[in-house]
Amino acid sequence: MGEQDYRDMWxxxxxxxxxxxxxxSVLGQFYGDAYLSQEDRPEGxxxxxxxxxxVHGLRIKELFDAKAEGKKIFGTFCLFVPEExxxxxxGVCVGLCSGxxxxxxxxxxxxxxxxxxxxxxxxxxxxxxxxxxVESCDLVIGETTCDGKKKAYEAFEQxxxxxxxxxxxxxxxxADRALWKAEIMRLKERIEEVAGTTxxxxxxxxxxxxxxxxxxxxxxxxxxxxxxxxxxxxxxALLVTQVSFYxxxxxxxAKVNELCDDLEQRVExxxxxxxPDTPRILLAGSPMAIPNWKVPLIIEQSGGIVVGEEAxxxxxxxxxxxxxxxxxMDGMLDSIVDRYMKIDxxxxxxxxxxxxxxxxxxxxxxxxxxxxxxIQFCTPYTMEAxxxxxxxxxxxxxxxxxxxxxxxxxxxxxxxxxEAFLEQLAEMPVAR
Amino acid sequence: xxAAGLDIGSRTMELVVVExxxxxxxxxxxxxxxxxxxxxxxxARERFNALVATGYGRGLAEVAFDAxxxxxxxxxxxxxxxxHPTCRTVIDVGGQDTKVIVLDGEGRxxxxxxxxxxxxxxxxxxxxxAQALSYEIAELGPAALAAGDSIKISSMCTVFAxxxxxxxxAKGKERDAVARGVHDAIVERAAAVLVRNGVxxxxxxxxxxxxxVCLRSLLEERLNVKLxxxxxPQIVGxxxxxxxxxxxxxxx
Numbered sequence: 039m040g041e042q043d044y045r046d047m048w049x050x051x052x053x054x055x056x057x058x059x060x061x062x063s064v065l066g067q068f069y070g071d072a073y074l075s076q077e078d079r080p081e082g083x084x085x086x087x088x089x090x091x092x093v094h095g096l097r098i099k100e101l102f103d104a105k106a107e108g109k110k111i112f113g114t115f116c117l118f119v120p121e122e123x124x125x126x127x128x129g130v131c132v133g134l135c136s137g138x139x140x141x142x143x144x145x146x147x148x149x150x151x152x153x154x155x156x157x158x159x160x161x162x163x164x165x166x167x168x169x170x171x172v173e174s175c176d177l178v179i180g181e182t183t184c185d186g187k188k189k190a191y192e193a194f195e196q197x198x199x200x201x202x203x204x205x206x207x208x209x210x211x212x213a214d215r216a217l218w219k220a221e222i223m224r225l226k227e228r229i230e231e232v233a234g235t236t237x238x239x240x241x242x243x244x245x246x247x248x249x250x251x252x253x254x255x256x257x258x259x260x261x262x263x264x265x266x267x268x269x270x271x272x273x274x275a276l277l278v279t280q281v282s283f284y285x286x287x288x289x290x291x292a293k294v295n296e297l298c299d300d301l302e303q304r305v306e307x308x309x310x311x312x313x314p315d316t317p318r319i320l321l322a323g324s325p326m327a328i329p330n331w332k333v334p335l336i337i338e339q340s341g342g343i344v345v346g347e348e349a350x351x352x353x354x355x356x357x358x359x360x361x362x363x364x365x366x367m368d369g370m371l372d373s374i375v376d377r378y379m380k381i382d383x384x385x386x387x388x389x390x391x392x393x394x395x396x397x398x399x400x401x402x403x404x405x406x407x408x409x410x411x412x413i414q415f416c417t418p419y420t421m422e423a424x425x426x427x428x429x430x431x432x433x434x435x436x437x438x439x440x441x442x443x444x445x446x447x448x449x450x451x452x453x454x455x456x457e458a459f460l461e462q463l464a465e466m467p468v469a470r
Numbered sequence: 471x472x473a474a475g476l477d478i479g480s481r482t483m484e485l486v487v488v489e490x491x492x493x494x495x496x497x498x499x500x501x502x503x504x505x506x507x508x509x510x511x512x513x514a515r516e517r518f519n520a521l522v523a524t525g526y527g528r529g530l531a532e533v534a535f536d537a538x539x540x541x542x543x544x545x546x547x548x549x550x551x552x553x554h555p556t557c558r559t560v561i562d563v564g565g566q567d568t569k570v571i572v573l574d575g576e577g578r579x580x581x582x583x584x585x586x587x588x589x590x591x592x593x594x595x596x597x598x599x600a601q602a603l604s605y606e607i608a609e610l611g612p613a614a615l616a617a618g619d620s621i622k623i624s625s626m627c628t629v630f631a632x633x634x635x636x637x638x639x640a641k642g643k644e645r646d647a648v649a650r651g652v653h654d655a656i657v658e659r660a661a662a663v664l665v666r667n668g669v670x671x672x673x674x675x676x677x678x679x680x681x682x683v684c685l686r687s688l689l690e691e692r693l694n695v696k697l698x699x700x701x702x703p704q705i706v707g708x709x710x711x712x713x714x715x716x717x718x719x720x721x722x
Contacts, residue, residue, distance in 0.1 A: 431581075441586065448586075450526060451567075455584060458543035462579040 044095050047102060051173040058168045061140060062094060065329055072335050076271055078311050080304065082297030083274050089281050093328075097284065098170045104130050105174070110233045113175035114283075115160060116183055117350050117381055118205055120374050122360060123226050125245035125287070127233040132171050133283025134160060134178070137327030139444045141166025148193035149186075154415040155443040156327060157186045164197055171284065172198065177232045179225065181205050183385040184418055201228045209379060209386060219375045226371070242370050246360045252287050253356035255294040260353065262301045263345050264403045267310020268318065269301040272334045272344020279351050280328035312343045317463040320405035322348035322396050322426060324413040333411050333440060333456075336449065340457045346403040348396050349411075354381060357395070384418030392422065393429045400435055406463045407436035409456070414443045436462055473719055474518035475711025476537070477545065478509060478527030481565030481593060482678065484708035485512045488716055491552075496705045501565075506530055522715035524707050526566070540714055542707055543571055543582050549710030550674035551577045553700045558670035561660065561689070561697075562706070563679020565593045570663050572670060583663050590626040591659045593678045598628050599652045602635045603645045611682035614653045617646035623655045631655070650684070657688040664693060674698045676706035 048055060069090055089097070101111055112124045113134045124131040139155065141162030149161055163169040172178070181203040182188040191202050203221045206214035230236055259278060262269055278297070282290055304310070319342045321334060326349060334344045347353060358380045361373040382392035400408055408430050412419040423439045430437035438459045442448055472494070477484045479501060487495040495516055502508055505527055513521070513535065522538050523531030524545040531537045542564070550560040551573065560571040568591050569584045589595055600610040621643055625631040631652070638648050673695050679685055680703035690697050700706055 437581070451584070451586070454526065454541050454543075458541040458579070458582060461541060461544045462582070465578045 044099075047098060048094070048170060051098075051170050052167060053170060053173065054167040057140075057166055058094075061138075061168050065093075065138070066091075068329060068331075072273060072331050073277070076273065076311070076338075078309075079274060080270055080297060080300050082293070082300045083270075083277075085293045085297070086274070086277050086281060089285060090277070094170050098174065100286065101130060101132070101171075101174045108234075110176040111174050112229065112232075113172060113178040115178075115187070116181045117355050117383070118181045118183065118203060118378055119179045120222065120225070120378060121249050121287075122242065122245040122374060123222075123229050123237065125248060126237040126242040127229045127235045128241070129229065129233045129235075132175070133327075134163075134169070134171055134175075135280070135283070135327045135329075136160040136163065137280075137330035137444070140168050149190050152415050153186050153190070154324075154413045156325065156413055156416075157190045159327075159444065161190055161194060164194060177201060177228070179203065183383055184416070186415070199232075201225065205383075205385065206379075207385065207387060215375065215379060218379055219371070222371060222375050222378075237367075239365070239367050239370065242367065243362075243365075246362060246370065246373070248287050248291075250359045250362065252282060252291045252294075253359055255291045255298065256282060256356040258298045259294060259301070260346060260356075260403070262298055262305060265305040265310075266318075266404060267308070267312055267314040267316070268343050268345055269304040269310055270297075271311045271338055272319070272321070272347075273331060273338055276326060276331065276334055276344070276347060276351070277328070279347065279355065280326075282355070283351070317342045317460050318345045318404055318406045319343065320346045320348060320396070320400045320403055320408045321352070321411055322399075322408055323411040323423065324416050324419045325350040326411070327351060330444060332442065332444070332446075332449075333409065333452070336453050336456050337409065337460075340453060340460055342456070342460045342463075345405055346399050348392075348399050350383070353395070353399055354383070384422045389422065393425060396426055397429060397433050397435070400430075400433075405435070406466065407438070407459060409459065410437065410439040412439065412441045414441050436466070471520070471716070471719060472516075472518040473520040473522075473712050473716035474513075474516060475545065475708040475713070475715055476509065476513065476521060476523045476525075476531055477542070477705075477708035477711060478505060478523060478525040478530055479565045479707070480526055481597070482704060483508055483512055483525070483527075484705045485516060486705050486708040486712045487516050487518055488709070488712040491713070491716065493709065496702060496708070498702075498704055501527070506534060510534065518715075520715040520719040522711040522718065524711040538715075538718070540711060542567075543569065543579060543584075545707045545710035545714065546676055547571050547573055547577065547579050547710065548713050549706035549708075550676060552709060552713055553706065554672050554674050554698045557672050557674045557698070559664070559667075559673040561664060561673065561675050562677040563591070563593055563656075563660070563675075563682075563685065564677040564707075568592050568660060568663070568677075568679070570660075570667050572667050581667055583667055585663075589628045590631075591656045595628050595631070595656065596652075596679065596682065598632050599635060599649070602632050603639070603649055603652075605645075605649065608681075610649055611653075611684040613646045614649035615684040615687055617644070617650040619644065619647040620650040620654050621647045623648070623651040626655060626659060653682075653684045653688055657685065657692055660689065661692045669693055669695060671695050672698055674700075674706075676700065676703045678704050680704075
């Protein structure tokens with residue numbers, strides 16, 4: 039595939055080519071500055087570099103080829119959408135990223151200024167016609183995880199076929215699970231209708247195994263990051279998770295396992311990307327969609343290392359597997375219902391299990407401190423930041439919270455907070 | 471041995487020299503549109519063997535003088551502790567930020583909080599309000615403290631508060647009562663940050679804001695604590711940096 043073929047492909051998707059060129063060039067430069075300048079990167083990251091360099095190229099070509107074979111493309115924004123159902127219907131599942139400012143002015147025709155950057159971003163990418171993934175989708179699946187998203191979908195729906203799942207807001211009552219099961223069933227029907235296929239016990243069994251394998255590879259990576267010194271930067275590990283949402287699942291799993299083989303050797307040999315006494319940070323909070331690398335970049339450029347993400351694009355996405363024991367269709371769907379009900383999204387009330395998960399992850403990753411990241415105007419996570427703070431204080435884990443958006447204007451202020459936090463960790467009495 | 475600390479703030483810059491843990495020289499100057507030149511001129515005034523920079527412009531000194539840097543948080547913690555060896559809480563009202571630092575019993579940072587990107591409740595806010603009320607900055611605090619009345623200011627955004635102040639004056643309100651209202655608003659906001667982080671005495675008040683008698687008095691009243699204020703509260707950050715420079719040089 040040459041550059042011209044890509045341009046033809048983008049043109050056929052009705053992308054705004056000039057704006058799209060600008061976006062790719064900014065992304066390329068940002069990637070160079072943030073990623074390629076890192077030292078001692080694991081060799082296995084070469085695959086990720088390639089994937090990013092072809093993010094709007096080869097992967098889109100693959101989606102075109104899949105479409106030519108009669109497959110349908112399903113876009114998602116959230117962990118609550120079971121990828122298993124899409125795959126079992128012979129569909130392709132792509133996470134729509136929304137991690138950069140694009141089409142802000144266009145987005146503000148439909149949603150208020152003080153909407154979180156992620157929501158503005160998915161509206162903006164669609165309205166400015168710069169995302170080949172959104173344009174390739176046959177169906178976009180949304181969910182009612184927050185007010186901003188569910189109201190924005192009402193606008194989004196005018197431009198793209200959508201299916202919105204209703205997420206329960208509580209977990210402890212039979213009615214909540216019943217609602218969620220009904221929503222899974224409704225989604226299954228819609229996916230089958232759009233894909234023109236029927237999900238069978240056989241295809242669902244295979245899909246569950248496939249997605250579990252991907253989660254296991256990501257869990258393996260998380261465990262390797264608990265080593266001291268850390269064998270991989272937080273930026274690189276975050277990228278792996280980000281790419282997991284849109285890459286081909288089998289290939290991705292194989293490549294992450296290769297990366298992990300490489301990292302295992304590093305850990306055995308005591309090789310790290312930063313000295314063993316580097317302050318180790320757990321990032322907790324709002325999702326960091328590609329290319330939102332702002333906070334981990336500041337942390338790592340200031341001399342810290344991120345050893346885990348307690349976030350949707352992080353541990354929340356791969357912490358739990360779907361039980362593989364069921365053999366009947368209803369049994370498998372129940373396993374899916376139960377697995378997805380475990381997601382400790384801040385949209386639930388109460389959501390105390392999240393506090394346990396934050397602390398458990400901080401301990402298992404041997405983090406010295408927790409940086410809580412919330413996208414500005416993301417009410418669920420800005421609210422929970424207070425609870426996480428109190429709990430971290432009670433557990434004796436240093437904590438700092440950062441609230442920001444995708445713009446670069448507050449880089450200086452955030453850098454000061456992060457540096458001060460790293461200084462604080464460096465003078466902690468306990469030996470690291 | 472002489473060690474220097476340079477605090478490059480948004481409104482003022484300070485250079486402090488310490489010798490064997492004693493404060494031996496200090497300078498305060500305005501940061502203008504050429505911070506690099508101001509900073510070079512300031513540094514040229516003193517002789518010293520080690521230099522550490524802090525403040526929002528610390529990166530400038532890192533480039534210009536190859537000086538190591540520390541954040542304002544650490545510098546203020548160390549500086550406040552030198553002034554008051556058992557200090558547990560620092561409140562700093564600087565030019566463009568306000569911060570609260572809670573120290574542990576050994577003087578290490580236990581937690582801190584800074585204002586977000588806007589200038590609400592900072593020294594710059596006071597400057598803008600003083601100007602809108604036609605006070606010199608040094609007159610603002612005493613006038614507000616002496617006011618018999620306080621008029622509530624509802625905006626904390628510097629720009630909105632300025633127009634609110636202007637419209638209050640246009641309605642014929644007394645400017646000292648408006649000034650008092652401005653102070654009440656800042657104190658309410660600062661108190662919220664302090665309470666959230668847990669005020670442990672002794673509390674040291676630093677930064678240019680500590681020169682303001684009304685802020686001091688209202689904060690003490692609101693929090694029911696005694697605030698310790700240095701003779702030169704603006705130099706505390708630079709002092710901390712100088713002490714860090716000295717200990718780093720001694721350790722080397």
